[in-house]
Amino acid sequence: MYHDVWDRVPVCLATVPHAIGYERAGIPREHWHSGEAFPLEQNRTLVPFLKDAIGRRRVTVALHGYTHQDYADGFEFQAAPDPERRLQNGLRELRGTLGVPISVFVPPHNALSKRGLQAVSAARLNLLGSFLSFRPSMRAWDPATPANWWHVRRYRASTGRTKTDRFVYPYVLRYRRHAEFGCHSLVPGTTMEELTSGFDEARQAGGDFCLATHYWEVDDSMKRVMVSVLDYAARHSDVRFVPAEELFA
Numbered sequence: 001m002y003h004d005v006w007d008r009v010p011v012c013l014a015t016v017p018h019a020i021g022y023e024r025a026g027i028p029r030e031h032w033h034s035g036e037a038f039p040l041e042q043n044r045t046l047v048p049f050l051k052d053a054i055g056r057r058r059v060t061v062a063l064h065g066y067t068h069q070d071y072a073d074g075f076e077f078q079a080a081p082d083p084e085r086r087l088q089n090g091l092r093e094l095r096g097t098l099g100v101p102i103s104v105f106v107p108p109h110n111a112l113s114k115r116g117l118q119a120v121s122a123a124r125l126n127l128l129g130s131f132l133s134f135r136p137s138m139r140a141w142d143p144a145t146p147a148n149w150w151h152v153r154r155y156r157a158s159t160g161r162t163k164t165d166r167f168v169y170p171y172v173l174r175y176r177r178h179a180e181f182g183c184h185s186l187v188p189g190t191t192m193e194e195l196t197s198g199f200d201e202a203r204q205a206g207g208d209f210c211l212a213t214h215y216w217e218v219d220d221s222m223k224r225v226m227v228s229v230l231d232y233a234a235r236h237s238d239v240r241f242v243p244a245e246e247l248f249a
Contacts, residue, residue: 001215001223006058008230012128012244013050014064014106015040017093022070025216037067041097054100060243062104062128066090075109077116084119091123103245104128114140120178126248127180130168130212148173159201168198170207172248179248183212188219192228199233208247209233 002011019038021031041047053059066086071079080086087105094102105125107116112129118140120127139145152169161167168182184198195211202209211229213222233239 001218002058005226005230006053008234009241010057010243011059012062012104013059014062014128015050015094016064016066016068016108017041017090017097018067020067020069022068039093041093047097050098054098060104060245061094061098061100061102062106062244063087063090063094063102063125064106065108068108074113075107075111077107077119078111078113083113083116084122087119087123087125091125103248114138121175122177124177126178126245128183128210128212128244128247129180130183130185142175144173144175148175155205168202170202170205170209172208181208181210181247183210186211186213186218186222186226188217188222190222190225192225192232195225195229196232199229203236203239210244210247 005011017040019040020036021027021034023032050059050061054061065076066089067076069076069080073079076086077083091102103126105120105123106128107120110129112120112127117127117138121140121142151171151173155169155171156163156165156167159167168184171181173180184195186195199209211226213226218226233241
């Protein structure tokens with residue numbers, strides 16, 4: 001999937017340290033409801049591979065939940081009863097297994113409750129995703145919330161968008177103990193034109209652009225879109241490809 005990509009651009013791998021199966025392509029069907037946990041540290045093939053890729057600066061690693069399991073009333077960081085513990089354990093296991101600092105959190109299914117967001121902020125992790133609700137009602141109080149809400153509202157208005165129009169804010173939003181950045185999604189049906197339009201908008205605004213996808217979902221058509229977008233971006237002399245963590249620097 002990334003064999004001809006990560007030598008061109010650094011790839012951030014959203015990684016689950018203690019995975020439990022759920023109903024999704026890419027997960028063996030026999031583990032969809034088994035409840036069995038698979039610690040990353042026990043995967044004797046994947047761990048050395050990741051360490052090598054990290055050492056060669058092909059990849060960086062973000063925390064992607066703890067188990068990534070689904071609940072009857074929501075996804076892990078919407079519905080789990082203990083998001084704080086999951087973040088603490090996930091960080092400890094991922095840092096210990098791979099021997100690298102972890103500073104970015106990617107919510108499973110891009111779903112995050114108010115309590116989940118509080119836990120991420122308390123852990124001082126920066127947030128990367130393609131959901132990022134900016135409504136103050138979805139957040140615990142933070143001194144930076146009103147200013148960030150106003151920045152997003154003003155940008156939406158300046159680009160002629162209404163509240164119902166989808167867009168990705170091209171700047172980092174900084175809060176008291178964490179920062180957030182939204183990504184453009186590459187999913188089945190996404191076109192190169194959609195992504196290059198988002199890229200052009202971010203570049204013209206003096207902002208940044210992040211592309212997010214699921215590696216297990218990428219087929220030949222999606223891979224062509226991904227490579228075409230990278231080719232398009234590389235043609236601009238003022239563009240730099242940086243690790244995801246650098247977006248928050």
